[in-house]
Amino acid sequence: MEKARKRKKPKRAKPKQVKSYQSQQKRRRSRALLTQACLGVMIVALLFGVSYACVQIVHGQPVLPAAMMDGLGSLVPGSTSAPQGTSTPQGASTPQDVLEPAGTPADAPSGTGTADGQAEPQVRAQSWNTAVPLERTLPADLSAADARMIAVPENGRLSTEYFRTALFIGDSLSQGFALYEPTRDVATVCAYKSTSPNQVLQNYVGQRPDGSKIEMWDDIKLQNPSNIYILYGTNALIAQSDEAFLKYYSDLLDLLRERFPNVPIYVQSITPTTAAQGVKQPPLENGHIRQVNAAIARMAAEKGMYYLNAQEALADTEGNLRADYTGTLDGIHMNPKGYAEWADYLLTHTVYSSYNAQFLVEGPYA
Secondary structure, three states, rough: OOHHHOOOOOOOOOOOHHHHHHHHHHHHHHHHHHHHHHHHHHHHHHHHHHHHHHHHHHOOOOOHHHHHHHHHHHHOOOOOOOOOOOOOOOOOOOOOOEEEOOOOOEEEOOOOOOOOOEEOOOOOOOOOOOOOOOOOOOOOHHOOOHHHHHOOOOOEEEEEEHHHHEEEEOOOOHHHOOOOOOOOOOOOEEEEOOHHHHHHOOEEEEEOOOOOOEEEEHHHHOOOEEEEEEEEEEHHHOOOOHHHHHHHHHHHEEEHHOOOOOOOEEEEOOOOOOOHHHHHOOHHHHHHHHHHHHHHHHHHOOOOOEOOOHHHEEEHHHHHHOOOHHHOOOOOOOOHHHHHHHHHHHHOOOOOHHHHOOOOEOOOOO
């Protein structure tokens, strides 16, 4: 009897209702924890986005990338997307040049000569009232086209904030954009002293404006520009034949288009030199430079890029580098006044796009 009494009583099973209640409580706690975690992630992302936007606004930079802004612009009724600089067939969708009636004074400096000393035929002035993007009509035969007819004409005026997302590529001439106002401390400059397109293609080490050195193509390909400005030729014309220079330049432009497929690329004319420099270094004689520029203009147009005739802003009536723009070292590089005029020319010779429109301060569609 006593043994029977000492036997432990069997444990009573918990009611099913209690187990069900505990399971529900666990599920509720799990859902609550998951919800809190999701809300935490969303709050962190929101704070990061607001901080990023504030930093961009403080530094005067756009909050959204150029490609995204163009895409958003196309969704707004009545808005138009930017003509991109992608390679397109001749006559493809890029802004149109509108000619004024015959007899209008030429756009370029009068009296500009050719290599043989003969005056070039005058070109009628151009206007570009692009309230909306239009299709540009290029000459049917680019091989015989005047470079000034291919060049981007004057088209409103942009503020200097436009340069904050622009990329300048070139040699020591382009390095001036990193040294002088209004582009100093504003634009990104991937320009290297005494270099040519073939050296960039082979990723040679180049010297930056601050004296530091880096592999040139590795430096360029890491950038994220909204517009690209490229200029080569001064060093190449001295070291290479015209044919070799143009071949390497063409290959470099193709590489840039591959790396930056949706970014407008402005191919700039080789800048003028002084008459004395042309005598000292015949490849840099201004008549010869104009011949090479004509080939560069046609090459840019064939690739769907934009040609800029910077000679309009920098040359005197005889086609030489203006004396008041000439630097003290040689007859090639310019002083701060020359770079200010050059930058002003770039701000008044851009193609229409929804991205560029945010910087317009005056002009036919400002």
